Structures are given as structure tokens and as C-alpha cells.
Amino acid sequence: MEILGYDRVNGVGVRNYVAVMATVGCSGDAAERIVQIYPKAKLLVHLQGCAQTPPDIDLVEKVLVNLALNPNVYSVLLVSLGCESVDADRVADKISSVKNVEVIRVQERGLSHAISRGSEIVKKMCDEAEKVSRTKVDFSNIKVAIKCGASDSTSGIISNPVAGRVADMIIREGGTVIFGETTEIIGAEHILAKRAVDDTVARKMFTAIEEMEKRAMSMGVDMRGGQPTGGNxxxxxxxxxxxxxGAICKTGTSKLVDVIGYGDVPSKRGLIFMDSPGREMEALTGFAAGGAQIILFTTGLGAPQGFPIVPVIKFSGNPEVCARLNEHIxxxxxxxxxxxxxxxEAAQRLFNEIIDVAKFKRTRAEILAYEKFFNIYVKGPVI
Amino acid sequence: MMSQRKAIVVDEKDNVASALANLNKGETVEVTIGSIVYKIQLISDIPFGHKFALKRIPRGEYVIKYGEVIGRASRDIEVGEHVHVHNVESLRARGDLQKTSL
Structure with a gap:
């Protein structure tokens, strides 16, 4: 099947954004002020990037690079503070082999200069981006991530089973489906393990779940209240x-072809499990870094979040929520x-929505720009 | 699929049903398992989306939904009773049950 998309060196985009990305929490304000001047650009701010253990700094750098490399992004302005642990030049180097990237540092000449210099760069990038147009590309280039959030009992019987049928349809078209939320496989791993292509993949999944469960248990309490959440x-x-x-219903019936780390880009096509937490702010970031061009998001109680560079499609099988929170569904x-x-039938309707969103249609989260707050998942302490 | 139905049983092996509307104590609800229709009299109010017991679940026995174990009864649960956090405990990620060293 053919769709229209932005054909990039490393994949196909369904959006054509200039991203203004802070390398550390401390430069977030400068990044935001630049986007206020050029609202066509997409703001990527987070709270990580400094005073963390080296494995977490490496993880943050990897996620920043992979977010920038998401095919929905045309070019990138990195906004650095200057003294942070993340090496902005190293991040830029890794991006520059694929797309245009520039770096500005607040500590060089202060905020005012960073804003004026940054907005000049962003204006130029936005002008260039407008010259790029969509071409015919094969649907198999599309990676769709599937997440469930603010779940209720309708999620497990309606929206997740519908998502699962869509996942199967995407994979039949040669595309890739990423799911995550490691915590939300606890108690259902035996079912997914039977669908793993081989023992190595099954073992990788069990290890990820075991580690997540151990981490939860290390607090010495019953996890309930945190997972399931108060709302669940x-x-x-x-x-x-x-x-x-209920959550694994969204994975459909396809074989599980690989298990990847948080924010990693899949090297295989088909159904992929990304080791990631369930919380929206970190899970969506991981999927966007994994190169997902579209995210499907099932909800019971009505989670509104989108993500700056990836259209997030919300759907629910709870009639009362669909009526009350219509502007988010x-x-x-x-x-x-x-x-x-x-x-x-509902799955076909949702699949058509994916095609429409890939083409032109803006999602509710895009229209409402409900996308500023997200985070990068780290495992160690702030030190 | 579930029109007019007040409750749904996801799998034939389940010992709980999920309410598709707010249901009241004393109400008799029909649930279909396979091709058989059972009548369950509710002994608690059951909010939309919450579960009630299809059969007696003694303390310590598994609670089954989706045909799989979703937890264990933490006290005896009677037919038609609300099944939730007050009478079901999880078997997983129970840091509270770990023996503490030191």
C-alpha cells in the first residue's frame, strides 16, 4: 500500500517539523522562548541531562539523538546551557550525519542572545522545511507505537482489542508496531512469551519484566495504588x-520479533517490545525516540497527552468518557x-484514521497542542 | 456485541463478570457464558466497569478474568458481591510480603 510521506535518509516522516530541543533541563526556558517566536517549530524540553550517573547521561544522550532522528523531524536546533553533563557537540555529531543540526549555548552570551540567534536559525530551518514536499512511499516504512493510558475496564474489552486488530493489520502491510509499558505485562508474560519468535526474544522479555518488578518491590510495599494507578x-x-x-490485548496476535531497550530504534520489522515504564511522559518519549511516526493511544478515563513531534491518536470504548471528553478523543x-x-469494523475505522493522520489530518492532541510536558526515563538518582 | 447487556463475562473460565452500567444491590443480572444465561442477584452496588462474583470464591482462591489469574481472594467472596481491592490481592510485585533482612 502506498501513502504520501516525507522520504528521509533514515525513514519516512508523516510530519515535517523543525525541532528545538533542550539538551538539559536548565536550558529549557531558552528553547521555549525561541519556539514562542516561531511557533511552527516544535519544542522538546525535559528535566534530564546533568548531575546524573554516567549510564543515565549516556541514556539521555541516546534518547536526544534518536528523538532528533525521528523521521517526522526535518532539522534540529539544540539548545544547550553549556556546562551540563550531556555533551551537546557529541549529540549534534550523531544527528548531523542524517539531518541538519545546529547548537546554541545560553552560557556563551546569555538568554537574550540565545533567543535572537536561535530564532534566526529556526526561521531559516522553517523556510527550508517548507520547500520539502511529500512523495509516494510504501506503508511498510511506517512504525506505529501503541500505548494505553488512564485505563479502565473498557480498555481491556474494547479499545485494546481494537488496537490489537489494527496492530495485526499494520504488520500485515509490512509495517512495524512498537509496544512497551513493561510493568503492564506483569501477570501476562506467559501469554506473550508463546508468541516470541525464539527463546532469546522470550528470555529478553522475561528479564525486562523481572527487573521492573524487582525495582518496584525494592520499595518494600505493595505496588498497588502506583500500578494499577488510583484512577485505574x-x-x-x-x-x-x-x-x-487487558493491556496486552493491544498487541494483537502477531509474532513478537524483538525486544529493545528504552529509546532504541528497532532493527527488525513486525511486533517489537520496548522495555519502558507505563507513565505517559516517559513512554511516549521512548516510542518517539524509537522512530514511531504515529502513536495509537487507547484510553478509558481520557488521557489527553500528545507528543511534540509525533501525532498521537486517542480512542476509547467508554461511551460516557467519549461524550464528556469529546475534544480529546x-x-x-x-x-x-x-x-x-x-x-x-472499529479496527478498520481506526486504521483509516491512521492513514488520514499520516496524510494531513491533525489529531486532537495536535490541535490542542497538549504536548509540552514529557520526560526521559532514567534509572539512577539525581546526584 | 454487548447491546442492552448489563454485564459481560470475558472468558468462559472466569469467576467474575464486569458491569456495563451502574448496577444496584438487590438487582438480578443476566450474564451469558458460552450459550448459557445465568441469573445473578447482586448483594452489593456495582459501579460501571467494576466486577462481581459469579460463584463463591473462598479466601485464598484465585480470581479469574480473561481466563487467567488476576489475583487471590483476600477474604471469602459471595455470589453477586463486588470484587475489588477490598477482597482481592495481587500475587505480583508484592514488596510488602518480602522478608526484610537485617
Missing amino acids: IKGGITTIEEKSL DVDLSPVFYGRESLQ
Whole structure:
């Protein structure tokens, strides 16, 4: 199947953004002020990048590089403070082999100069980006990440099973589906393991889950209340096992071809599991770094978040939520709840939405620009 | 798929059903498992999306949904009773049950 997309050196974009990315939390204000002047550019700010252990600094650098390399991004301005642990030049070097990147540093001549210099660069980049147009590309270039958030009991019986059918459709078209949320596999790993292509992939998945469970247990408490969250419990989900069994429905029935680390780019096509936390702010970042051009997001209670450089499509099978939070829901699955539509029909409708969003349609989160707050998942302390 | 139905049983092996509307204590709810329709009288109010027991689940027994174990009854659960965090415990990530060294 052919779609229109931005054909880049390292993949196909469905958006054509100039990204203004802070390398550290301390330069976030400068990055934001530049985007205020050129709102066409996309702001990428976070809280990491300094006073962390070296493995976390390496992880942050990798995620920054991979976010910049997401095919939805045309070119990148890195906004550095100057003295942070993340090496802005090293990050820029890794991006520069694929796309245009420039670096400015607040500590060189202060905020005012960073804003004026930065906005000049961004203006030039935005002008260049406008000259690029879409060409026919094969759908198999598309990577779709699937996440569930603010889940309730309808997630496991409607929106996640619909997402699973869409995942199968994407993979049948030769595309890639990434899912994550390691915590939300606890109690359902035996089912996914049967779908692993080989023992190595199954073992990698078990190890990731075991480590996540150990980390939760190291606090010496019952994880319930944190996972499932207070909202999940209010929505009728009782244990992490119940949440996980509902959550894995979104992975469909395809073989699990690989398990990758947080923010890594898949090297295989098909169904990929990314070791990542369930929290929106970190999970979406990991998927965007993994090169997902579109994110599908199932919700029960109505999670509104998008992501600056990736369109996030929201859908829910909770009729009351779809009506009350209409401005946040892209695809209303309440016809499935009322028995007027089958899961497969709803999946076709959602698949068509993906094609429309890839072409031109803006998602609710894009229209509302509900996308500023995200974070990079790190494992160690702030020191 | 689930029109007019007040509750759904996801898998034939399940011992709980999920409410598709706010249900009241004393109400009799029909649930379909396979081709058989069962009538369950509720002994608690069941909010939308929450679960109730299809059969008696003694303390320590597994609670089954999606045909899989979702936890263990932390006290005896009667037919038609609300099944949730007050009477079901998780078997996983229970840091509180670990023996502390030192």
C-alpha cells in the first residue's frame, strides 16, 4: 500500500517539523522562548541531562539523538546551557550525519542572545522545511507505537482489542508496531512469551519484566495504588495482573520479533517490545525516540497527552468518557460498546484514521497542542 | 456485541463478570457464558466497569478474568458481591510480603 510521506535518509516522516530541543533541563526556558517566536517549530524540553550517573547521561544522550532522528523531524536546533553533563557537540555529531543540526549555548552570551540567534536559525530551518514536499512511499516504512493510558475496564474489552486488530493489520502491510509499558505485562508474560519468535526474544522479555518488578518491590510495599494507578482502581481494575491481561490485548496476535531497550530504534520489522515504564511522559518519549511516526493511544478515563513531534491518536470504548471528553478523543469506539459495530469494523475505522493522520489530518492532541510536558526515563538518582 | 447487556463475562473460565452500567444491590443480572444465561442477584452496588462474583470464591482462591489469574481472594467472596481491592490481592510485585533482612 502506498501513502504520501516525507522520504528521509533514515525513514519516512508523516510530519515535517523543525525541532528545538533542550539538551538539559536548565536550558529549557531558552528553547521555549525561541519556539514562542516561531511557533511552527516544535519544542522538546525535559528535566534530564546533568548531575546524573554516567549510564543515565549516556541514556539521555541516546534518547536526544534518536528523538532528533525521528523521521517526522526535518532539522534540529539544540539548545544547550553549556556546562551540563550531556555533551551537546557529541549529540549534534550523531544527528548531523542524517539531518541538519545546529547548537546554541545560553552560557556563551546569555538568554537574550540565545533567543535572537536561535530564532534566526529556526526561521531559516522553517523556510527550508517548507520547500520539502511529500512523495509516494510504501506503508511498510511506517512504525506505529501503541500505548494505553488512564485505563479502565473498557480498555481491556474494547479499545485494546481494537488496537490489537489494527496492530495485526499494520504488520500485515509490512509495517512495524512498537509496544512497551513493561510493568503492564506483569501477570501476562506467559501469554506473550508463546508468541516470541525464539527463546532469546522470550528470555529478553522475561528479564525486562523481572527487573521492573524487582525495582518496584525494592520499595518494600505493595505496588498497588502506583500500578494499577488510583484512577485505574476507580475505573474497576483491581490488580496489576488484570491491568496487564487487558493491556496486552493491544498487541494483537502477531509474532513478537524483538525486544529493545528504552529509546532504541528497532532493527527488525513486525511486533517489537520496548522495555519502558507505563507513565505517559516517559513512554511516549521512548516510542518517539524509537522512530514511531504515529502513536495509537487507547484510553478509558481520557488521557489527553500528545507528543511534540509525533501525532498521537486517542480512542476509547467508554461511551460516557467519549461524550464528556469529546475534544480529546479522535476515534469514538462507543458503537462497539453498544453493539452497533464489531471489533473488526472499529479496527478498520481506526486504521483509516491512521492513514488520514499520516496524510494531513491533525489529531486532537495536535490541535490542542497538549504536548509540552514529557520526560526521559532514567534509572539512577539525581546526584 | 454487548447491546442492552448489563454485564459481560470475558472468558468462559472466569469467576467474575464486569458491569456495563451502574448496577444496584438487590438487582438480578443476566450474564451469558458460552450459550448459557445465568441469573445473578447482586448483594452489593456495582459501579460501571467494576466486577462481581459469579460463584463463591473462598479466601485464598484465585480470581479469574480473561481466563487467567488476576489475583487471590483476600477474604471469602459471595455470589453477586463486588470484587475489588477490598477482597482481592495481587500475587505480583508484592514488596510488602518480602522478608526484610537485617
